[in-house]
Amino acid sequence: MKRKLIRGGNVLSMDNQVGSGAMNVLLDGPRIDSVAAGLNVDDAEVIDATGCIVIPGLVNAHMHTWQTALRGIAANWTLPQYFRSVHAGLAALFSPDDLYISTLVGALNQLNCGTTTLGDWCHNNPTPTHTNRAIDGLVESGIRSVFFHGSPKPDPKPGQKHFSEVPHPREEIERLLRSRFAESDTLVTLGMAILGPHYSTYDVSMQDFLLAQEFDLVASMHCAGLEAKTPDGWERLAAVELLGPRTNVVHGNNLTDAQLRMMLERGVTFSLAPETEMQQGHGHPITGRLRDAGYAPSLGADLESSIASDMFTVARVALASQRAFDNEAARTAQGRLPATSTLSCNDALEWITLRGAEALGMASQIGSLTPGKQADVVLVRADTINMRPVHDPVAALIMQASPSNVDTVLVAGEYRKRCGELIYGQLHRRLDELDDSGRRIASSLSERLAAC
Template identity: 50%
Template sequence: MRRKLIKGAAIVSMDAAIGDLPKGDVLIEQDRIVAVAPSIAADDAEVIDASRMLLLPGLINGHLHTWQTGLRGLAADWTVAGYMQAMHRGLATLFRPEDIHIANLVGALNQINNGATTLVDWCHNNPTPAHSDAAVQGLADAGIRALFLHGSPKPDPKPGQKHFSEVPMPRGEVERFCKGRFASRDGLLTFGLAVLGPYYSTYDVTKQDLALAREFDVFASMHVGGGKGMVPDGFERLLDDGLVDRHLTIVHGNDIAPDTVRRIADRGGTFTVTAEIELQMGYGDPLTGILHEHKAPISIGSDVEPAVGSDLFTCMRLTLQHERNRGIIETLEKTGSRPQRAAVTCRDALAWVTIDAAKIAGLDDRVGSVTPGKQADLVLLRTDALNMTPMRDLVGCAVMQAATANVDTVLIAGRTVKQAGRLLADDVAGKLAKLQSSGDRILADFEALPTRAA
């Protein structure tokens, strides 16, 4: 691969040692960043003119059910009860492996188009190994960097079957992936578990699943929200039993007691916030404020694509502004006056989709900042557009002004995957047609179910 020189960009590195550069260059060799400086000479390199662009680390979507991509808009007015019933006990049961593949492929391409170079894919519709393999292949075919989280489907049990809450993660499948496709951890795709946790499973199942994650030294993520948990004191018990550590990430967790949230963070556990979905489903205030005050890393994600769009610029703004409003109201009630300064900044919000998200996904040695030695996952935003001119503050404009329309160029591991505003993927129209047909078939089969799931 020829060396690349990104020339003349405004740079927000998210690396404290490098800082922000009003104008600078980035030199890339193979898949790595080798230099970041105000000016770099490299006569043999392919030059990318970024004189009217803002360069950021590639963005990281910390939580997305990519398999649902073909059902966009369907859940826009759903409650959490409607989602659980219609999606998990109805629509999910109708997906074939090929439906999972095209959904993950198009969903991942959409993330790249939006400026995200890494996706944490929370795949909990994999009733067979073929479904799981199709999900992974969809991500691979898109060329995105992804942490694939192997989950558990949640259908109503058939006669003689155990309820899903009593079924631990299938050890054979975990071993198959860890010793097979994910035997090496050096590729674009890495592996983890999307476990049920004490909210959706028995305590014994939770213990087994976390023990499995530790045994294979993989990431374990769990949903917490949407009703009363099966084990009300589950997290306190996990803490007391020494089962919370760096392997564990909790998605949502809005109704976990604040002291327990802090204890989890102190043990190395982390949290992912999906504010837009949490607000739609009535989970309560996102944990953004508690975690920020505790100086704990935060990642954010778009979550349910049938309900909301999945660009991270919107995610950042909504999460940030909700927390600002919540914090201001809290201060006003306590002191009788509003604070003079914003407690949570735009740079904090950008960290949620870059360096902090990389730390939580276990990828901060590779991505998350524009740092020599890391892989070249980068995004260039056009700053000569109507919505970005003039750019008075680099981080402020990146978070509060930018949109997908500004994403000009995207690189993943040094490979250009979007250029001049155009996604460099073959036959996008054909892929979209296949996604449309997949969703049409699933919805038709859903309508034909003997008893409607919603």
């Protein structure tokens, strides 16, 4: 692979030692070689970044990509209706190929929006074929991703156990590790989307944590919304030393401050989805509570069945919601607003780069434009009508940018988007397939409900 020199852009490296400003970025194959002002080489393809802000690829730490065919269906639903209509209804109507097309188009859209790494939380895979086809979609898209293997959440049939009583399928994790994830240098890697103590019995939670620990996989789990199945589960897991940096908690709204501190002390990471949390009724996002404990979260788009999934919007909503809480708290306590905003745009950019890398167990590989890390780079046009004039490039990204500004996306040094065009030759065909899939699933559910 020929070396590439990104020249003439305004670089935000997200690495304090590398710095930011008018610098050039040299990519050598799949890795970043160097970042410096005045850097020039003779044997590299030049990427003209004039008028662009150059950033590390964005990280969407948590998304149920299989729901891409359901876009907008859950836009007016609270959490109980979502559980009832999606997990106990729509999910059961997905064929393996439905999972494939949703995951493929969802991942392509992430690339189009400037996300180069995706935490794909797949919990609608009742058969190995469903799982394989979801992975096929990720691989075909060319995105870097962690495939969090989960399990469906249907209502139990007579004689069946509730899903909270069923351990994660060991045989599937073993099968995936010896087949789809036998190679260590692929863009798609494996994680476990487990129930955790919030949505399972303690015995199930213990077994799932031990399985993830045995194979050194990041174990990610939801913690929010409905009442916890095992309220003291976090303390019990901590007592047997099963909480650590490979533990990822999604949402966390139900946790007490004492639980948060205990988990943070053990290196647990948190992935928040503030827009979904506020809309569906999980509770107030814990962005500020984590900040007050000296920690910063990662962010995820969560549900395209409900909201848009570009990380600029996700970060903007997360920032605005916490500023609103802080402003109201200051008014109540002091009778006046804070002198300045309590969280900065730079904080928000960290949430969707560095902190996302940490949550997915990839801090040494992605999240910043650091020499030696993977060449995941995004060029965002800042010379457009919605961005000029740029007084502060970080503020411009978080407060003004949209997917339309994403000009070029590279993953491991390979183009995924160039000059504003997604590089995928069958996009129109795949979009038609997505339309067909979504309409058939939605109409099937309507027919079922009408027959009841």
